[in-house]
Amino acid sequence: MLIDSYSYTNRMYNVHPVEKLLFALLTMILCFEFDAYTNIAVIILMFVVTVFKAKIPARVYIKLMLIPFSFLIISILTLIINVIGDKSVALISLNIFGVTLGITEKGINTAVILFFRVLAVVSCLYFLALTTPVVDIINVLKKLKIPSLFLELLQLIYRLIFVLVEAAEEIYISQDSRLGYATLKNSYRSLGFLISSLFIKSYKDSQDLYVALEARGYNGELKVIGKDYKFCYKNIIFIILIELILISISMLLRR
Amino acid sequence: MKKQFILEAIDVTFEYSDGTKALDGVNISIEKGKKTAVLGPNGVGKTTLFLHFNGILKPKSGKILYNGEEIKYNRTELTKLRKNVGIVFQNPDIQLFSASVYQEISFGPMNLGYPENIVKEKVEKAMKQMRIIDLKDKPTHFLSYGQKKSVSIADIIAMEPEVIILDEPTVYLDPKHVQEIMGLFDKLAEEEKTIILSTHDVDFAYSWADYIYVMRKGKVVAKGEPAVVFTNEKELDWSDLRKPMLLEIYEILKEKGIMNGSNIPKNIEELKKCIK
């Protein structure tokens, strides 16, 4: 899980997580109100911050940006190809079984706005995910009065994901070594074995984990203390400034 | 001077809910400040015994004494006991529940109800002792097996227990790591901490321990100082044990008449000194 490993090794690791969350989420929400040009500016901004400030390799960042493309393209094609009544408004149209399919200019305009908005919001998500470890995000959520049961589950699940991923990989390799994935039929059987044995392991390990925690005085609540961060007021001012600039760009363009 | 026993199991019997007898009349006395090894193959009840020592399991019959007093199974007493008797489990992947090393180690001291600044002090002290300060900002899933093991020991050290119990601490570790961790235990032993560990490695138990218990099928079948346990041929059933290699060689050399002195050597240096 590439994104996770960068979140601990990037150059913005030590920046206060509230600052990073504020920057990402605020920009994210604003993207919904921005026009295509401002959103292009957001895409560039996030790229610059993530690649040059947090030092995430550009190659990695671009590879990640390509992930949403398949969904994006197919969804947008689905959106802009419509059944239309009036052939004259269509830029391109086609008759199939007496139904007219086509693309209108209005449809294309909506699609373009949507396309850049999605990429802009996605780049905000990537900035957040690549620079802020999940552990820090959970620590911030703790301060927001979210029920502790939910946060404890978040914390446990995050840790255990890695335990189970490692186990799943080991089982997979051991099966593959014994030709478990040599044919389609083998693959189904092997995957069934993998999933059920992972489930059994989860059950057994959860019992052992409880005993290990009990031995350390667990009394129903997973109490821990997190790392100390220092607020940097310069950063806060900087964030507000950037958001204001983005808003004014979009206002100017709207006029 | 009378020996002071910090933990004692008296006639302890335990059955799991499915009816398997895990412990069958076990008598064990752990001397304060000493290094005790519990030796025996997998599945003889070593882990079950340890879980009795800090009150996770309750004997079906018999009793457990801590500092000469029978332990009570109410919340307050158990919390006190668990502060004083810490267990490092065999598989660190199951013991470590937090993705952050720092948070992980803070769990024990937090449960003891210390204020935050004290907790931080204890966490940092434990990390220093285990030499894992540099792991502070790393997530648990980045660590190597050996590093996870060190964190799982720091988990317990941070609670500053009187007794540290380690379940098979040397498994999967390479020799260099084993030596490092054993060096740390020797230091803890100097601080009057009592250390108990289980192992199936006879060579290791022989040269490390002050006192050895040998278990088989839920029973203690031999006990004593290492040299005594392993030279008592008749008493010991060797079906799933072997003699420490060093002892075996010592006996050959003695037979051939090329050993000096009557002390049985505990390591190669001592052996070397004894050769004529």
Added chain:
Amino acid sequence: MKKQFILEAIDVTFEYSDGTKALDGVNISIEKGKKTAVLGPNGVGKTTLFLHFNGILKPKSGKILYNGEEIKYNRTELTKLRKNVGIVFQNPDIQLFSASVYQEISFGPMNLGYPENIVKEKVEKAMKQMRIIDLKDKPTHFLSYGQKKSVSIADIIAMEPEVIILDEPTVYLDPKHVQEIMGLFDKLAEEEKTIILSTHDVDFAYSWADYIYVMRKGKVVAKGEPAVVFTNEKELDWSDLRKPMLLEIYEILKEKGIMNGSNIPKNIEELKKCIK
């Protein structure tokens, strides 16, 4: 007679997706029908190397030869290779994924597409060889660690490979089990099977192997017959290895002038014979 190499790694380099170099120009030649040990601490690339030997991993540069021919990474060739090169992984708790011992061992032969009666034959033969016939109908998760280990070896034997690779087979087994399993390997070796194993136990590697490779940080740093590798003091960096105890004692005795003959002993019996 020219030596026949069944598996060869030539200048093999491998990097994990996060950029860590796991193998760095490794050259290894495994002689047919011999017992080879790959020695080194955890994380030096032993497992990564093994995964190259049956085509699970593909070298970034360099090549792997099986019986003198470079292996190809298409489905048919890989299937053939994996039939011939079996790997027993370190942790049987994870490797065993079926509900019953019989089902578990039949996994490999089933995947090879044999008809049911042949599968049955092969499973039973493997169980006989590993002496676990009595476990046939037992659920895997009720077995002891040692039994699980035996089943995981039977898993591979049932596929009747030419080469059997074992990743740290002695870890966590009690001494008696190790001896038993090693006895079985000796038998397999008599049947012309090639056996490769990784270990960090120098004492074990020293007395078991015909040939030893020592790895450090993705590189082969020493190779040769056991007595040669460990007596070549200058060549070997001892920072994370130690000398086999037997050899160390032999050298002490030789220095004191109480050793006969020039053969270096491989086990205690041989040592005993050499003492004047």
Added chain:
Amino acid sequence: MKKWKWVLFTAFALLLIAPEIAYSMHIMEGFLPLKWCIIWDIASLPFVVVGLIAINKKVKENPKLKMLLGFAGAFAFVLSALKIPSVTGSCSHPTGVGLGAILFGPFVMSVLGLIVLLFQALLLAHGGITTLGANTFSMAIVGPIASYYIFKGIKKAGGPNWLAVFLAASIGDLLTYVTTSLQLAIAFPTEVGGFTASFLKFMGIFAVTQVPLAISEGLLTVLVINMLTAY
């Protein structure tokens, strides 16, 4: 002629992308208008709260349950990241919706599902934060509830276990995607034909990819449940 080329090209592109779309089936980050993001957040909230209350009660009775749920959530995440072999040779992921609902009940799944979706967004870049509510509603609420009641219903009617599991998993899977289509259609009605036309369009696309996958997932879930009962 030009039009024909265009149609051919689109069909070809669709064929190429179709297996991929199934893999990233969650509604992606930023795709839904802000209004609909908030609406689906609000719609999902009561289910998650009910789920949390239910878990809280059960955890008080049995403290070990918290660790089990921790593993269950991680298990669901790993399942969703697994690729399942499919007949076309392409791979996609099992959602584990049916399996989870049968094993843990639908309300517990709403909480675990939300957490899994959050981690999918943060760790795998599947789905997103703005669309978390919408995805939770389809995958962690509609899917599990459907699966659970289909399973119970068929068992009650005396149907065989395998059929109950198969239908619960595959219909649960399909309903998840019906819900997703619905969410997209409400947010993006077409100029002519409005919501219905848009809904049919999205359903058409998903049917191509999701029907075979739902069947695969149903079969796999039957296999897993059988193996689990063998233990």
